[in-house]
Amino acid sequence: MIAHAGMLVVSMTLKLAARTRALRPSPTLAMGAKARKMREAGRSVVSFAAGEPDFGTPPEVCDEAIRALRAGETKYTPSSGTAQLRKAIAEKFIRENGLDATPEDVMATCGAKQALYNAFNVLLDPGEEAIVLAPCWPTYLDQLVVSGAVPVPVRGCDAETLEGAVSPRTRAIVVNSPCNPTGGTLDAESLAEIGRFADRHGLWVVSDEIYERLQYEGEHLSTAKFCEPQRCITISGCSKTYAMTGWRIGFAHGPTEVVRAMGCLQDQVTSNPTTFAQAGAIAALQLPNQKVEEMRETFRRRRDLIVSELQVRLGIAVPSPKGAFYVMLGLAQFLRPEETDVEFADALLEAVGVATVPGSFFLAEDSLRLSYATSEEDIIDGVGRLAEFVQGRRQ
Template sequence: MELANRVKALTPSTTLAITAKANALKAEGHNVIGLGAGEPDFNTPEHIIEAAYRAMKEGHTKYTASGGLPALKKVIAEKFKKDQNLDYSPQEIVVGTGAKQSLYSLFQVLLNDGDEVIIPTPYWVSYPEQVKLAGGVPVYVEGKEDNAFKITPSQLEEAVTGKTKAIVINSPSNPTGSLYNEEELRQIGEVCLKHNILIISDEIYEKLIYGGAQHTSIAQLSPELKEQTIIINGVSKSHSMTGWRIGYAAGNSTIIKAMTNLDSHSTSNPTTISQYGAIAAYGESQKPVEEMRKAFESRLNTVYEKLIQIPGFSCVTPKGAFYLFPNVKEAVRMTGFDSVDEWVAALLEEEKVALVPGSGFGSPDNVRLSYATSLEKFEEALERIARFMKKKSK
């Protein structure tokens, strides 16, 4: 049977391909170290688990309103007020089945065939695919490595056409860990206001920031930018709740209402029990969030220095998230491979270390390593990579 054209246009996930190969090697009994994880390696905090259990015992296992429990919207609004001094009403918030689903719904209600969405590279793998599924056209703007992978206002200006509908800003970034500061966001925002471009601000990693840096939401910079921005966020990364699947969008009430209507015909509502867990997540105790952030920062400070000692590796220092995104073009040349993808495949086969090639993020000279794994495993992985480089270098 013939598949729909929209599905045929999707690009296969390089992450899933590497994961499948790593899992196959593990099944054969090999000691594989996977550094591809996009989730914290901590369990969900106990008070969140207890809140969800309590909700089940009290009978909260039925459908909820499509856009989310009023009590959850309330604590999300309180979180915005506390963290960014942003005011959002319940009509300006929709809760989804993860931030990914919120993004998917947003593109579906926003884009008509041929509408363009500017996506800075390197990008999270699902942005362009979700744009394509909505009939839109991804327009890539390269975030230069010497600018910490961030785009400039002039680059954005050059990419704008009569079909430009939106831009995606992901800060802190997956896969680079880069962070836009207030002035950089303000300048980008001026271009967006000038051309009436909707800003999609993916802030899922906002709680994981290091070195004394601060998170700024572009929506908090002015009332005009707030009206022009849809914020995407969730509890997956900040509270180690990836499997609970709770994310949300906040912004223009007309767009939020359309997303809510769409969700009512797709997911019905986010998982009820998970919503009660998310209410507890945004409750009074944020101590587990800070403890996890400190653990990631400690790992980063340890492994970064060891990573850049590997021949052929160079790496922008990340300011957030839990990824390193080194440039390995020289390492590939030194070892005689034709591409980073080929080098990554050989590393997995010979040293049993699984990395994610940067080609899946629109950056073919790089690889992504996640330090959301134990320090012991990460350091052993670096030793194996160094051994691979020594063995293969010509």
């Protein structure tokens, strides 16, 4: 099992199941909670910790959910989503991802998180391994551990690195582009390498494309176009594209039998995603492209701003991420001897009220993840405070 910073601490006398003891509280939520507490105590805090758009959900989507609620759409639906939503999801995968899709190959879930959880549990037996491209979103590691599977993080997706991670127990590879935490995207060549590797070893590919509409350079490429599509599960959802994190609507696309098995699991775990949220999701999927483009353009401007502010104020080179709404800041030249990124992030929050998430939570030690899903004023203010903090420690 991977050593976890900040494992769930539970009194030993409670004797919870080992897989639960291995769970870590979400570091992003923990940082957000700490920042909120400081604000409540009257401190001024700029948060670069959030993993969600700061925009409101488009009014058309809210109106449709309200209409559904008022019309009495408050009962159970089929666990994998209403027929109308599954049709809209299939059309989305055809239109935006270039995949073959029918309503039977797709399902709605309670957020992309549940789609991932379903996929891991349906595809992997206990003790089987999933290669995870690192740095990575920590939920993959926790969900795999809870499923009884073993995450095998690898750095790089060249053939040699991938081959070095394979064992007789390897069953899947987890891909995430655009990536949380780096904002990096995989180009056609890298995806083709991953696809060939997966096909060579008969692996399942789980492709988390939740940030697919937040790509600023080049077009988003779906992994399923580069591997045997019958062995690929593509995951996305409404959360990031339509500023709908709280609605909990995710999507999965894959071979009909796998999707059916994921639906059976969901039957026994949560049943359907909230009925009137499904109605809102249909409206979201029908929004004019322009709406999404406007949000993406705002994020692109903020990305350019935060990268240039970091470069100017800290005097270091910061590579410009191509997608999502995160930028990684390397701390090598800022850490004191023996200091970790977790200690640095804590000190930064305490001293100048800037909340970030330590890179080590994403298997990217000695760095910080900064989310720019916040206003331009906050970006300028927060990076200014960060520079002040770094300079103060040099004196």
